[in-house]
Amino acid sequence: MTAHAGTTLSSQELLDLTQHEIQALLTEFNLADAHTHQRQSAAQHKIVARLPELWYEAEEGLQATYEQRFIEAFFRLHRQPTALAKNKTLLSYAASISTMVVAMYLKQQRMAVTLVEPCFDNLHDVLSNMGVPLYPVEESALHDPDRIYAELKRRVRTDALFLVDPNNPTGFSLMHSGRKGFEEVVRFCKDHNKLLIIDFCFASFTLYDPELARFDVYELLEESGVRYLAIEDTGKTWPVQDAKAAMLTASDDIKEEVYNLHTSVLLNVSPFVLNMLTQYVENSEADDLASIRDVLDINRVAVKEALQGTILEYQEPIAKTSVAWARIQHPDLTATELQRELREVGVYILPGRFFYWSQPGRGEPFVRMALAREPEMFAGAMKRLREVLDRHER
Ligand SMILES: *Cc1c(COP(=O)(O)O)cnc(C)c1O
Numbered sequence: 001m002t003a004h005a006g007t008t009l010s011s012q013e014l015l016d017l018t019q020h021e022i023q024a025l026l027t028e029f030n031l032a033d034a035h036t037h038q039r040q041s042a043a044q045h046k047i048v049a050r051l052p053e054l055w056y057e058a059e060e061g062l063q064a065t066y067e068q069r070f071i072e073a074f075f076r077l078h079r080q081p082t083a084l085a086k087n088k089t090l091l092s093y094a095a096s097i098s099t100m101v102v103a104m105y106l107k108q109q110r111m112a113v114t115l116v117e118p119c120f121d122n123l124h125d126v127l128s129n130m131g132v133p134l135y136p137v138e139e140s141a142l143h144d145p146d147r148i149y150a151e152l153k154r155r156v157r158t159d160a161l162f163l164v165d166p167n168n169p170t171g172f173s174l175m176h177s178g179r180k181g182f183e184e185v186v187r188f189c190k191d192h193n194k195l196l197i198i199d200f201c202f203a204s205f206t207l208y209d210p211e212l213a214r215f216d217v218y219e220l221l222e223e224s225g226v227r228y229l230a231i232e233d234t235g236k237t238w239p240v241q242d243a244k245a246a247m248l249t250a251s252d253d254i255k256e257e258v259y260n261l262h263t264s265v266l267l268n269v270s271p272f273v274l275n276m277l278t279q280y281v282e283n284s285e286a287d288d289l290a291s292i293r294d295v296l297d298i299n300r301v302a303v304k305e306a307l308q309g310t311i312l313e314y315q316e317p318i319a320k321t322s323v324a325w326a327r328i329q330h331p332d333l334t335a336t337e338l339q340r341e342l343r344e345v346g347v348y349i350l351p352g353r354f355f356y357w358s359q360p361g362r363g364e365p366f367v368r369m370a371l372a373r374e375p376e377m378f379a380g381a382m383k384r385l386r387e388v389l390d391r392h393e394r
Contacts, residue, residue, distance in 0.1 A: 017121045017354045024348035029381035032348045034168065034323050036239040036372040041291035044239065047279045054279065058271040066274040067091060070245065073281040074232070077289075078203065082218035083230075089249045090262045091269045095201050095233040096126060098248040102162075102197055102229050103130035104261045105254070111195065112158040116142070118355035118363060120168045123199065133158075136358040139167060145177040148184040153192070160195040161185075166202040169325045169355050169368040171317025175212045182220060190226045195254075201233035201246075205296070205321045208288050212319055218249070227251050229258065236322055236372070237292055238280040243273045296322055299371040299378045306382035310389035312338075312367070322372040327365050330392055334364045338388075345384050 014020050017032075024032030040048055047054075058066060071091070075084040083089060092098050103126055106113055112133035115124060119139075127134055135158055141151035142163070152161070163185070166173040174181035189196040206212040221228045228251045235244035250258040284292060303324045307314045311330040328335060335351035342349055352366025371378070 016125055017350055020348070020350055020354075027343065027348040028346035029377065029384065030348050031369040031373065031378075031381055032350050034236055034370045034372065035242060036236065036322075037370075038239050038295045038372055038374050040239060041294075043283050043287065044280065044291060047276070047283065050279070051276065054275045055272050058275040061271065061275075063268055063271050066271040066278070067268070070274040070278045070281070071247070073278045073285070074234070074247070077281050077285045078207065078232070079214060080216060080218050082216050082222055083249060086218065086222065086249070088252075088255055089232075089247045090259065091274070092246050092248065092262070092266055093269055094244055095199070095231055095235060095246040096122060097265060098231045098233075098246045099123060099126045099199070100130065101248060101258065101262050101265060102231070103127045103132050104264075105229070105258055106130075106132045106160060106195075108257070108261070109159075111160050113160040113162050113197070114156045114158045115162040115357075116164055116167065117358055118167075118169060118352070118366075119164045119357070121354045121357050123162070123164070124357040127162075134358075137161070139170060139172050142172070142174060142181065142185070145174075145180040145184055148181060149188050152185070152188045156188075156192075156194065159193075160197060161189060162197040162199070164199040164201070166206055166317075166319035166321050168202055168321065169323050169350075169352075169366075170315070171202075171319045171321045171323070171325065173206060173212055173319040175206065175214060176318045179215055179220070182217065186220060186224045186226050189228075190224050194227075196221075196226055196228045197230075198228070199231045201231065201236055202319065202321045203232065204237040204284075204289065204292065206319045208293065209320065221251065227253055229254075234277055234281070238277065238284070239372070240277065240280060243270075243276065245269050245273060245277055295373075295375060296320065296371045298375045299373060300324065302375070302379055302382050303369060303371070306386045307389070309394070310386070311392045311394050312389055315366075322370065324369045324371055326367050326369070328367070329394065333392055335367045336364065338367060341388050341391075342385065345388060347381050347384050347388070349385075 021033040024030040117136040232247040339351040352363030353360035356363035
């Protein structure tokens with residue numbers, strides 16, 4: 001493997017994070033995409049060994065059985081009894097497909113949307129490519145639960161508000177204040193008749209964090225009477241080579257329209273994939289998500305150590321997700337330049353500008369590094385990262 005394997009498109013400007021991530025897949029130390037590239041744990045190996053059995057089982061059974069088992073296991077793990085009891089969650093192949101359905105709904109209703117910034121640029125791109133007008137709201141508007149209501153009232157001018165919790169890349173979560181932050185967002189949306197859209201794709205990472213324990217969010221949503229759409233995902237949690245499934249749940253007042261859009265996109269997710277994912281979810285229930293968290297914890301320690309005393313400052317997140325967010329402390333080194341230097345030595349990280357989708361310049365001090373990687377490879381990447389950082393004086 002050469003350090004320059006990823007330079008095939010180097011003369012062409014990369015237009016979004018996914019194009020960076022595609023280049024990173026060719027690179028020795030790919031810390032770009034937040035997909036799961038770690039190996040299987042011992043218990044997960046046993047699931048892989050049973051794949052033929054899971055295949056034939058899914059061939060024999062009813063689609064509805066595998067859907068129900070998967071949804072039950074997922075919401076049980078996530079401690080969301082209300083979502084489970086409501087029994088109205090729609091499955092799709094990927095979170096981006098669920099987001100596309102959300103975008104189709106917004107377009108159909110001629111709604112504009114206010115989307116949190118920074119966030120993963122794919123959300124912005126899907127919405128914008130579907131022709132939905134978008135406006136940013138700074139994540140900082142959500143930081144103080146006592147100010148959320150007033151901040152949103154002042155800033156949100158559209159009919160819909162789109163949040164990501166925990167946020168990708170910053171790891172910010174409304175749950176840091178218990179129920180209060182979330183309650184305030186819901187109260188604002190209810191009082192002002194806003195559609196609340198929440199992307200929970202990173203939620204599994206906070207499940208066993210005592211500070212952030214996820215309460216029954218769907219109970220709050222349902223009982224408040226707020227109009228909502230909630231996206232859940234498996235793709236960033238389990239190492240299943242992107243054989244993932246995502247879920248979309250809508251409040252009763254709009255669920256029929258959303259269902260009609262959903263069925264225009266897909267019939268069903270593969271019962272084999274659902275059967276397999278159910279095993280992974282149940283395994284995580286049995287080990288309190290240890291196989292997921294352990295890898296991330298090891299790599300988080302490694303990145304903090306590697307950055308110690310350098311110009312790149314680790315940003316302590318509220319939610320410990322599968323990405324690390326760091327800030328450059330140097331008067332004239334930009335993330336774009338640092339990303340280029342690292343790429344030359346075979347380490348691919350993402351520059352922050354794409355996460356600041358309305359004002360890319362504000363992302364220039366930041367970079368994001370993915371943690372869902374084999375720790376041995378990650379340690380190698382950290383060694384090279386450190387060598388490059390040591391070229392720059394603090
Ligand atoms: C990755 C990601 C998505 C999209 O997931 P896909 O599996 O790529 O469709 C959506 N939201 C968040 C927060 C993500 O991190």
